[in-house]
Amino acid sequence: MSPVKVLIVDDHRLFRAGVRAELGDAVEVVGEAEDVDSAVAEIARLQPEVVLLDVHMPGGGGQEVLRRVLGSGAHVRFLALSVSDAADDVIGVIRGGARGYVTKTISGRELADAIRRVAEGDAVFSPRLAGFVLDAFASTEAPPIDPELDSLTQREREVLRLIARGYAYKEIAKELFISVKTVETHVSSVLRKLQLSNRHELSRWANARRLV
Amino acid sequence: MADRQTLRHAPSAPPEEDTPYPRLLRPVEGRLVAGVAQGAAEQLRLDPVVLRLAFVLLAMVNGIGVVAYAAIWLFTPQRPHEGPPPPRDWSQLAAFVAIGFALLTVGWLTGTPAERITAWPVAVAGIGALILWQQADPGRRQRWMRGASEGASKNRVRTVLGMALVVIGAVGVLAAEGGLAQARNALLFTGVVVGGLALIATPWLAGLWKELRQERRERIRQEERAEMAAHVHDSVLHTLTLIQRNAHDSREVSRLARAQERELRNWLYQPKQDADATLAAAVRRVAAEEEDAHGVPIEVVCVGDRELNPRLSAILQAARQAMVNAAKYSESPVVSVYAEAEPDEVTIFIRDRGKGFDLDAVPEDRMGIRESIIGRMERNGGNARVRTEPGEGTEVMLTMKLETP
Numbered sequence: 001m002s003p004v005k006v007l008i009v010d011d012h013r014l015f016r017a018g019v020r021a022e023l024g025d026a027v028e029v030v031g032e033a034e035d036v037d038s039a040v041a042e043i044a045r046l047q048p049e050v051v052l053l054d055v056h057m058p059g060g061g062g063q064e065v066l067r068r069v070l071g072s073g074a075h076v077r078f079l080a081l082s083v084s085d086a087a088d089d090v091i092g093v094i095r096g097g098a099r100g101y102v103t104k105t106i107s108g109r110e111l112a113d114a115i116r117r118v119a120e121g122d123a124v125f126s127p128r129l130a131g132f133v134l135d136a137f138a139s140t141e142a143p144p145i146d147p148e149l150d151s152l153t154q155r156e157r158e159v160l161r162l163i164a165r166g167y168a169y170k171e172i173a174k175e176l177f178i179s180v181k182t183v184e185t186h187v188s189s190v191l192r193k194l195q196l197s198n199r200h201e202l203s204r205w206a207n208a209r210r211l212v
Numbered sequence: 213m214a215d216r217q218t219l220r221h222a223p224s225a226p227p228e229e230d231t232p233y234p235r236l237l238r239p240v241e242g243r244l245v246a247g248v249a250q251g252a253a254e255q256l257r258l259d260p261v262v263l264r265l266a267f268v269l270l271a272m273v274n275g276i277g278v279v280a281y282a283a284i285w286l287f288t289p290q291r292p293h294e295g296p297p298p299p300r301d302w303s304q305l306a307a308f309v310a311i312g313f314a315l316l317t318v319g320w321l322t323g324t325p326a327e328r329i330t331a332w333p334v335a336v337a338g339i340g341a342l343i344l345w346q347q348a349d350p351g352r353r354q355r356w357m358r359g360a361s362e363g364a365s366k367n368r369v370r371t372v373l374g375m376a377l378v379v380i381g382a383v384g385v386l387a388a389e390g391g392l393a394q395a396r397n398a399l400l401f402t403g404v405v406v407g408g409l410a411l412i413a414t415p416w417l418a419g420l421w422k423e424l425r426q427e428r429r430e431r432i433r434q435e436e437r438a439e440m441a442a443h444v445h446d447s448v449l450h451t452l453t454l455i456q457r458n459a460h461d462s463r464e465v466s467r468l469a470r471a472q473e474r475e476l477r478n479w480l481y482q483p484k485q486d487a488d489a490t491l492a493a494a495v496r497r498v499a500a501e502e503e504d505a506h507g508v509p510i511e512v513v514c515v516g517d518r519e520l521n522p523r524l525s526a527i528l529q530a531a532r533q534a535m536v537n538a539a540k541y542s543e544s545p546v547v548s549v550y551a552e553a554e555p556d557e558v559t560i561f562i563r564d565r566g567k568g569f570d571l572d573a574v575p576e577d578r579m580g581i582r583e584s585i586i587g588r589m590e591r592n593g594g595n596a597r598v599r600t601e602p603g604e605g606t607e608v609m610l611t612m613k614l615e616t617p
Contacts (some may be wrong), residue, residue, distance in 0.1 A: 085477055105509075127548060131513035134552070138516060164513045165561045165607070166548025 003028040004119040007048035009039040009065065010081070011057045015104070019052065019081075022108030027115050039065045043076055049119045053098060055082035055089050066096035079118045081111075087132050094194050100124025122184040123191035130163035133194060152190060159186045236284075237291040241298055244305045248284045251291070261420070268312045307416040314409045318402065447475055467507040474500055491524055491558060492517040495551045498532045506539035509546045516553035526592035527560060527612045533584040534562040534608040542566025542606060558612045565605040571598060585610075 004027045008016045016032045023029060030046045033039035036059035043051060043065075051069075053062045062080055069076060078098040082089065090101050099118045102111065103126055114124040125133070137152050152160070155176075162172045169187075173180045236255050238247035249267060253260035270277030451472040458464045478496070492514035499510040518524075531549070538547045544566030551560045574581060581598060585608060589596040594612035 086480070127511060127513045127550070131515050131550070134515045161550070161552070164515065164552075165550040166511070166563045166565075 004050055004115055005030045005046070005048045006115060007031050007033065007039075007042055007046060007051045009033045009042075009051055009057070009062075010054040011035060012054075015054075019111070023112055023115075024108065026109075026112035035059045036061070036064045036068070040068050043069050043074065048076060050115050051076055051078050052081050052115070053078050053093070055080055055084050055093055062093050062098070063096045066093065066098060070097045077118050077121070079114060079124060081106075085128065087136075090129055090132055091136065091194070094129070094191070097195065099191065100126075101129045102126045103128065117184070121188075123187045125160070125163050125187055125190075127164045127166055130160045133190060134160050134164065137193075152193065156186050156190050159183055160190060163187075236288050238285070238288050239291045240293040242301075244300055244308070245281075246285045247290065248281055248288065251288060252284070264308055265311070268308055269315070271312060272315045303416065304420075307413060310412045311409065314405060314412065318405050443479065447479075448472060463507055467504065470507075470509055471500075471504055474503070489520060490517045491520060491528075491553050492551065494520060494524075494528055495531065495549065495560065498528060499535060499549055502532060502535040502539055506536070508539040508544070510535060510539070510549055511546060512549045512551070514551045514553075518553045518558070523592050523594070523612060523614070524558060526588055527558060527594055527610050530585045530588050530594075530596060530610050531560045531562060531608075533580060533588075534610070537580050537608075538562055538564040538566065538606065542568070544605060556614055558614060560610045561607060562610075563605065563607040568600045568602045568604045568606050570602055571600055 003025070006023070006027045006029050008019055008029060009032070010016050010019070011034050013034070016034075020029050020032075027050075030048050031042050033042045035057055039051070039053075039057075051065075053065060055062045057065075062078075062082075066078060069078075078093075080090075080093040080098040080101045081104060082093075082101070083104045084090070085103070094101060099121075100114060100123055102114055102124060106114070106126070117124050133152075134157065158176060159172055162175060167175065169180050169183045172183045176183075236251055238251045239254065240247060242250045242260065244250070244264065249263040250260045252258075253263045256263070267277040267281050270280060451468050455465050455468050458468065495514060496512050499512045503510045520528075531551075535547060535549065538544060542564040544564035546565070548563045549560065550563075552558070571581075585598070586596045589610055589612070592612070594610065596611075597609045598606065599609070600606035
């Protein structure tokens with residue numbers, strides 16, 4: 001299997017160099033970009049499989065890149081990588097179309113794993129993102145509009161809880177007596193709900209978490 | 213002129229900050245003519261525009277305003293000013309002059325300008341208009357009302373009062389004019405003049421309002437920036453200094469960096485919480501303290517939240533002990549803490565990926581796990597499970613059932 005082609009989008013040069021070094025040979029870093037415009041241009045030119053996307057950038061941030069690239073129908077997958085812990089940032093890029101969210105404290109090996117997983121079409125949840133999602137879907141003040149989309153199944157909840165507890169997919173599979181593939185399916189399904197649910201609580205919840 | 217010069221240089225009152233009632237001075241900044249209105253406004257804590265309008269209106273009443281202005285000018289020393297005097301706001305001055313001329317025109321159109329009989333209604337109408345105008349500007353109104361803390365009903369009273377005064381003034385003008393026959397003419401002229409007045413004053417008032425709002429926004433922004441600078445100075449710069457001083461001790465450096473990162477993150481992203489009031493805040497605080505004490509990063513994820521109570525204090529203490537164990541003995545690079553508050557249950561998981569241990573091999577007298585974690589939870593009606601194996605890391609699971617209130 002050929003290594004995954006990755007584009008790093010971040011406005012900090014030092015950080016891009018650091019990620020490149022940490023990833024080493026695990027993936028093939030085809031290029032870098034430092035703002036929204038160059039990111040959109042480089043994605044079109046280099047056709048990477050996975051884009052490592054910073055959330056905060058000059059020119060509209062990661063969400064703007066997502067809007068412009070995914071809006072044009074390009075087939076590329078995004079993994080958000082950020083120092084931010086703000087719920088509205090996290091929920092924002094996921095709902096914008098990113099297939100995962102990891103914080104910049106992640107180790108190089110874990111990041112390479114996450115990239116590979118995203119390239120294969122799966123979703124990547126950090127413990128914090130899992131916590132956010134559980135929190136957001138738990139705040140059930142209004143009845144769900146679409147029961148299928150607006151609530152999590154018991155199994156999905158269990159999987160998310162284990163992610164939040166710091167378990168790797170393999171450990172979750174062992175814990176719940178299911179295959180790693182099934183764990184991935186559950187996580188992807190949660191991601192889909194997160195992206196498609198019209199629950200206004202999701203946005204409201206994320207906004208309420210904002211520090212005013 | 214000579215008088216003014218001597219007055220200006222005469223030994224003035226002691227410095228402002230020493231006296232409870234500062235002396236009236238004429239500032240150079242913001243003056244239109246000689247700074248009389250500006251100075252008096254500062255003294256009275258009013259908007260200078262109000263005083264300027266008052267002077268203009270009084271000037272219509274047999275020139276009282278002009279005399280009063282001149283008198284105050286004569287007897288008030290100028291405030292010392294460094295550097296070249298700032299330019300006057302000519303457009304504002306022009307607006308006031310225009311208002312004065314417009315009022316004169318009203319007097320001239322209605323017949324007998326110098327006589328009190330006409331002048332007073334004009335003044336009354338002017339005051340009414342002033343109140344209305346002041347009413348129309350929310351920013352200024354707010355400032356005006358701040359001290360008095362009056363309700364909305366008072367606002368309405370003020371509006372009605374202002375309108376009544378305007379009407380009384382207008383009726384007064386008509387009465388002085390004599391006869392209903394000419395009333396229509398006079399009304400027409402008054403309408404034209406008021407229209408002209410509005411035409412002259414509106415752009416300037418609008419500009420003034422915009423300026424005021426912009427100034428307020430700018431002030432808020434500056435305050436925010438100052439607060440941010442203060443915070444960065446107290447925390448980040450301080451930590452950077454400490455890091456430079458401890459550069460030889462890599463453990464201490466990473467502890468400092470980590471503590472600073474956590475603090476900054478909390479400041480940026482976490483909702484403001486009282487650490488002694490809710491579970492999530494307390495878990496974060498405990499984790500932060502143990503992270504500081506042992507130099508091992510502790511990642512905390514919280515779902516849900518609830519008020520603290522004595523039984524939750526027990527689970528917190530148990531969780532703290534589990535964090536201490538993980539940080540001290542497991543040799544794990546990172547400890548994960550997950551706390552979930554459900555309506556009827558609180559669970560906290562403390563997990564490390566360290567060397568683990570054989571639970572059965574732990575000596576009976578080791579207080580950490582048996583007493584501080586399992587014993588404490590059971591005494592308080594909770595439950596603790598420890599899952600560990602050599603080489604597999606350790607997870608402590610704490611559960612506390614709660615009766616729903």
